Amino acid sequence: AVQKTTISELKDHVGEEVSLQGWLYNSRSSGKLVFLILRDGTGLCQCIVEKAEFAEEKFDELKRLGQESSLVVTGTCREEPRSVGGYELSVTGAEVVCEATDYPITPKEHGVDFLLKHRHLHLRSQRQWAIGKVRHTVIDAIRRFFNDNGFTLIDTPIFAPTAGEGEQTLFEVDYFGQPVYLAQTGQLYLESAAMSYGKVYCFGPTFRAEKSKTRRHLTEFWMVEPEVAYIDLPGLLELGENFVSFVVQQVLEKNRGELETLGADIPHLENIKPPFVRMTYTEAAELLKSDKAAKFMAEQLESFKARKTEIEKHIADIEAEEKSGGVKKWKREKNARMLIELRTELEELEKKIENNPKHAKLAAEFNWGKDLGGSDETIISQMHDRPVFVTHYPRSAKAFYMKTDRSNTDVVENFDLLAPEGFGEIIGGSVREDDYDYLMKRIDEEGYDPENYSWYLDLRKYGSVPHGGFGLGVERTVAWITGEKHIRQCIPFPRMMDKMYI
Numbered sequence: 333a334v335q336k337t338t339i340s341e342l343k344d345h346v347g348e349e350v351s352l353q354g355w356l357y358n359s360r361s362s363g364k365l366v367f368l369i370l371r372d373g374t375g376l377c378q379c380i381v382e383k384a385e386f387a388e389e390k391f392d393e394l395k396r397l398g399q400e401s402s403l404v405v406t407g408t409c410r411e412e413p414r415s416v417g418g419y420e421l422s423v424t425g426a427e428v429v430c431e432a433t434d435y436p437i438t439p440k441e442h443g444v445d446f447l448l449k450h451r452h453l454h455l456r457s458q459r460q461w462a463i464g465k466v467r468h469t470v471i472d473a474i475r476r477f478f479n480d481n482g483f484t485l486i487d488t489p490i491f492a493p494t495a496g497e498g499e500q501t502l503f504e505v506d507y508f509g510q511p512v513y514l515a516q517t518g519q520l521y522l523e524s525a526a527m528s529y530g531k532v533y534c535f536g537p538t539f540r541a542e543k544s545k546t547r548r549h550l551t552e553f554w555m556v557e558p559e560v561a562y563i564d565l566p567g568l569l570e571l572g573e574n575f576v577s578f579v580v581q582q583v584l585e586k587n588r589g590e591l592e593t594l595g596a597d598i599p600h601l602e603n604i605k606p607p608f609v610r611m612t613y614t615e616a617a618e619l620l621k622s623d624k625a626a627k628f629m630a631e632q633l634e635s636f637k638a639r640k641t642e643i644e645k646h647i648a649d650i651e652a653e654e655k656s657g658g659v660k661k662w663k664r665e666k667n668a669r670m671l672i673e674l675r676t677e678l679e680e681l682e683k684k685i686e687n688n689p690k691h692a693k694l695a696a697e698f699n700w701g702k703d704l705g706g707s708d709e710t711i712i713s714q715m716h717d718r719p720v721f722v723t724h725y726p727r728s729a730k731a732f733y734m735k736t737d738r739s740n741t742d743v744v745e746n747f748d749l750l751a752p753e754g755f756g757e758i759i760g761g762s763v764r765e766d767d768y769d770y771l772m773k774r775i776d777e778e779g780y781d782p783e784n785y786s787w788y789l790d791l792r793k794y795g796s797v798p799h800g801g802f803g804l805g806v807e808r809t810v811a812w813i814t815g816e817k818h819i820r821q822c823i824p825f826p827r828m829m830d831k832m833y834i
């Protein structure tokens with residue numbers, strides 16, 4: 333019997349007859365040959381069907397076979413560096429399992445809503461597939477890092493009776509007549525577990541009723557949160573940079589092919605090693621208002637405009653080629669895909685060109701005391717080639733549980749980690765207020781009912797110690813690593829304020 337294998341294992345079967353089980357990703361024919369591009373979940377492989385080897389009926393069936401039909405292909409494997417994946421199959425037999433006609437996602441431009449409504453099918457696209465593989469590695473690396481560094485996994489609840497991260501983004505659920513909320517964070521529970529185990533982490537879905545339609549916000553996202561007893565701010569930053577570097581290096585090791593497919597910036601990722609940049613919020617505010625930032629923004633605007641001209645020329649060239657006629661089918665498809673990419677980039681550039689002066693103005697007028705906005709974060713991160721820790725934010729801009737800096741009570745001992753490439757904050761964390769009276773005062777200031785937090789306050793009565801932790805958002809991290817522009821592409825079935833179709 334012919335041996336079943338997968339496309340990723342073809343390297344071990346050169347010269348052998350094997351069978352692959354998959355779906356038709358794409359095909360083209362040229363008289364006596366049909367080229368079937370098969371995908372099987374592990375990769376792509378070109379399978380060549382020669383007319384001379386088959387009955388006419390079979391050859392025609394394969395020639396007409398629609399995109400995403402499922403089939404089992406048997407053939408002899410050979411190395412072919414010019415072919416996708418590096419191997420090819422000379423087909424000796426092919427069984428169609430389910431014929432598909434009129435697959436809705438074609439190589440032409442589809443709108444965001446169309447693709448989200450077809451997410452169950454869009455998951456099969458090369459891009460979504462590659463992002464999913466990277467996401468898998470990111471999650472595996474997260475668990476590995478904490479498990480190998482003495483952390484104990486603590487599963488925190490999803491129904492929570494109180495707010496963890498501010499009351500504006502709570503999702504309320506009717507819990508047998510009582511209002512409870514979907515978890516915004518596991519942190520408060522984790523703090524209690526840290527007093528039992530020392531080093532703990534939780535990892536799960538997190539819910540926020542975000543009323544902003546940005547490319548960084550989901551209403552349901554995955555967050556990993558470590559929490560450590562007896563740690564200070566420098567210790568947390570060190571943990572954060574080692575952790576993020578490990579995750580990035582694991583992706584480089586395991587998903588190089590996917591990163592290439594996605595056009596990710598591999599040299600940039602290779603440079604993600606400790607130490608990261610450290611600056612205080614006050615320094616960040618000064619940087620935003622500086623001439624250096626103004627100059628940076630002006631130069632960026634120029635480079636956007638130059639790129640725009642380049643793309644417009646490229647589009648015009650392709651359109652001229654199409655108009656001249658006589659373009660082969662495979663070339664037309666290639667052109668169609670290229671045009672989609674170019675037009676998408678053009679649209680993004682136009683947005684950037686429009687926003688640049690607005691963001692430059694916001695930065696120049698930045699006032700101490702405000703939280704950093706998305707565009708401020710983008711500017712700071714783009715001015716550096718490694719992730720940037722911004723520490724010591726104004727107390728008034730941050731959550732009640734963050735420890736007041738005793739040497740400057742206007743700020744807290746917290747940090748955000750801003751990823752380069754302008755994706756913004758991927759980590760938020762802090763040292764926790766461990767003093768009963770200070771914490772009580774902050775709960776009061778926020779107008780929370782201390783009754784709801786009495787168990788949390790208990791932790792400050794019975795063996796309180798300096799402690800802290802942080803939360804890393806999986807989707808923002810995946811977006812940064814893959815170079816994907818929109819967070820919705822980094823979770824299989826995204827939930828956003830204005831979009832949830834399937």
Ligand code: 4AD
Pocket residue numbers: 497516517518519540542548549550551553555557558757758759760761762801802803804805806807808809819
């Ligand atoms: O900064 P945040 O709100 O921090 C916390 O929740 C803390 N309790 C964490 C801790 O100290 N244990 O969120 C942490 C991270 C952000 O940096 C971001 O990566 C992600 O969670 N995040 C979101 N990701 C997608 N969509 C949203 N709406 C997000 N909100 C936060």
Ligand code: MG
Pocket residue numbers: 748757759760
């Ligand atoms: Mg935050």
